[in-house]
Amino acid sequence: MDQTRKVPELSLLSYVNGTNTDKTRFVDNLFAGLKDYGFIVLVDHTVDEKVTKNAYELVHAFFQMEKEIKQKYVCSVGGGQRGYTAFGVEHAKNNPFPDLKEFWHVGRDKLVDEKFRTYFPPNIWPTEIDGFRNTMLGLFNSLDTTAHLIMDALGQALDVPQDYFRNMLQDGNSILRPIHYPPVHKDAPKNSVRAAAHEDINLITVMVGATTSGLELLDRDGKWLPVRNNEKQLVVDTGDMLQVLTNGILPATTHRVVNPDNFNDTRYSMPFFVHPNPDTMLNCIPSCRGTGEKYEPVNSHQWLMQRLQEIGLKK
Secondary structure (H helix, E strand, O other): OOOOOOOOEEEHHHHHHOOHHHHHHHHHHHHHHHHHOOEEEEEEOOOOHHHHHHHHHHHHHHHOOOHHHHHOOEOOOOOOOOEEEOOOOOOOOOOOOOOOOEEEEEEOOOOOOHHHHHHOOOOOOOOOOOOHHHHHHHHHHHHHHHHHHHHHHHHHHOOOOOOHHHHHHOOOOOEEOOEEEOOOOOOOOOOOOOEEEEOOOOOEEEEEOOOOOOEEEEOOOOOEEEOOOOOOOEEEEEOHHHHHHOOOOOOOOOEEEOOOOOOOOOEEEEEEEEOOOOOOEEOOOHHHOOOOOOOOOEEHHHHHHHHHHHOOOOO
16 A cells, blocks of 8 residues: 555635635645545534534433334334434445444434425434434534535536535435444454445535544555544545546545454444435536546436445335
């Protein structure tokens, strides 16, 4: 592995508050980082650290409850898009071995256009944890705002109209997923890891800094490269939908979460999966067309439902 390879670190606040030169530099570096690595790290951003810290405390409290209590919050509709998903249910696409994790899903609470309501199962909230609903919705909204800023910057790099991604993201079916990776016991399923190698389904993922390491990306040389960040930073990666929109110029990079050296370690993370609204057709962006389109246009909702089946969340 090239020892100089390291996921680029950028300042989102330089884009929000900086000069025109600062903004241009951020746009260029964001595009270059996602094109080369598929990942970037935001060393500063617009998500309040206090909200993140509180969210982690509440998430920890929930996942420490008895299995029977957590099981009450499994959502029976929507392919697991809301509420609790138990340990060992999800698996990577084309991988029969279950991931060693359990998680909770929070979706969009308010819509601009009520026509999308049928696509959005109502959120579920654990009654045992005070403040869970308000804290998680606050974090969801903050990450949603941050995602809009990132996509605005990408829109500039891709030479699309200013409202291109804004229209797509309005009423987007985005998901906040607090994840608990418990200690890896000796009786864990053979060949399973915390999160097997996969690409994300969505446009981008914005992940609050995890409590411990373990995230790795598959670099362009075919070697696994650790993605290092701290709890105050955000990790951003590109998903399959952005790969289709950009004709593969911004590829969905394969990544995984490996098992820890110390099997007693617990890991928490909180990725925010950024999705367009269910009406969105994923068509190649004109500036990315080159010599021809590599992917057939596809409806984002239909593709999401197919992928949820492929990873074991939807029957």
